[in-house]
Amino acid sequence: MTPYAVLAAVLAALCASPALAAPSPATDGKALFAAKGCQACHGEAGAKPIAGSPVIAGQNAIYLARQMTEIADGTRTSAPVKVMKPIIEKTTPDERKALAEWLSTQKPADPQTGDKAKAEQGAELFDENGCIGCHGADGLKPLADYPFLAAQRKDYLMIQIKAIRDEIRSTRRTRMMTANVRKFSDAQVEQVAEFLSQTKRK
Ligand code: HEC
Ligand code: HEC
Numbered sequence: 436m437t438p439y440a441v442l443a444a445v446l447a448a449l450c451a452s453p454a455l456a457a458p459s460p461a462t463d464g465k466a467l468f469a470a471k472g473c474q475a476c477h478g479e480a481g482a483k484p485i486a487g488s489p490v491i492a493g494q495n496a497i498y499l500a501r502q503m504t505e506i507a508d509g510t511r512t513s514a515p516v517k518v519m520k521p522i523i524e525k526t527t528p529d530e531r532k533a534l535a536e537w538l539s540t541q542k543p544a545d546p547q548t549g550d551k552a553k554a555e556q557g558a559e560l561f562d563e564n565g566c567i568g569c570h571g572a573d574g575l576k577p578l579a580d581y582p583f584l585a586a587q588r589k590d591y592l593m594i595q596i597k598a599i600r601d602e603i604r605s606t607r608r609t610r611m612m613t614a615n616v617r618k619f620s621d622a623q624v625e626q627v628a629e630f631l632s633q634t635k636r637k
Contacts, residue, residue, distance in 0.1 A: 486588075
């Protein structure tokens with residue numbers, strides 16, 4: 436074989452190898468999740484977050500992508516988002532889409548254990564305050580592009596409901612529900628969060 440023929444054979448073998456056929460990192464959500472360090476706070480495959488961080492596994496893909504963009508561009512403001520702003524700022528729209536799509540296919544978190552009596556009161560509040568209209572019965576069947584709430588972390592839910600109530604997390608879409616949560620006391624917020632965090636995702 437001439438040196439040229441050897442080179443051509445190597446090139447042909449490389450092009451046929453799975454390494455090159457694999458999706459590019461920009462469209463591989465799983466690889467991006469590892470490379471960008473998301474796991475440090477959101478846990479393995481987005482389902483085992485540390486205190487204060489949300490479960491993002493099994494969440495609606497369009498909702499996830501929108502949150503990433505709104506955190507990156509500063510539309511979604513509240514104290515806790517500041518920790519992830521510097522990370523998500525360095526992703527492109529295509530990378531965020533790939534991350535969101537991969538995360539949406541991952542297994543949601545298991546329900547948490549908590550105070551049963553508070554959860555029962557929370558279930559009533561969830562029914563009586565019209566949450567079902569947009570998030571579905573028990574937070575299990577949201578309208579298109581809206582978030583699932585069932586089996587989300589209790590502490591994260593409490594931070595968000597209070598931030599939406601107090602208009603700290605205040606975007607065009609969160610303002611649609613401000614009236615529903617406005618009258619909640621902190622104790623009622625906790626009851627709703629107990630209920631949702633203890634509800635199993637189907
Ligand atoms: C340093 C910890 C940290 C890292 C690293 C991190 N996040 Fe977050 N993330 C958070 C916290 C905390 C929140 C909730 C902020 C709040 O309370 O508003 C959040 C919120 C989110 C949300 C919104 C979820 C919802 O239900 O609204 C998405 C989506 C998200 N992160 C995706 C990612 C992705 C993808 C990465 C990697 C590129 C990442 N995060 C890296 C801490 C982190
Ligand atoms: C009119 C529709 C509507 C109603 C009613 C509604 N929500 Fe929402 N809710 C939304 C939308 C839309 C979002 C996502 C906002 C965004 O995309 O930034 C949201 C977000 C949330 C979040 C944040 C989820 C996350 O992952 O960060 C929580 C918690 C929540 N709603 C709880 C409730 C509760 C509790 C009630 C009833 C008291 C309620 N919502 C009523 C539309 C609604």
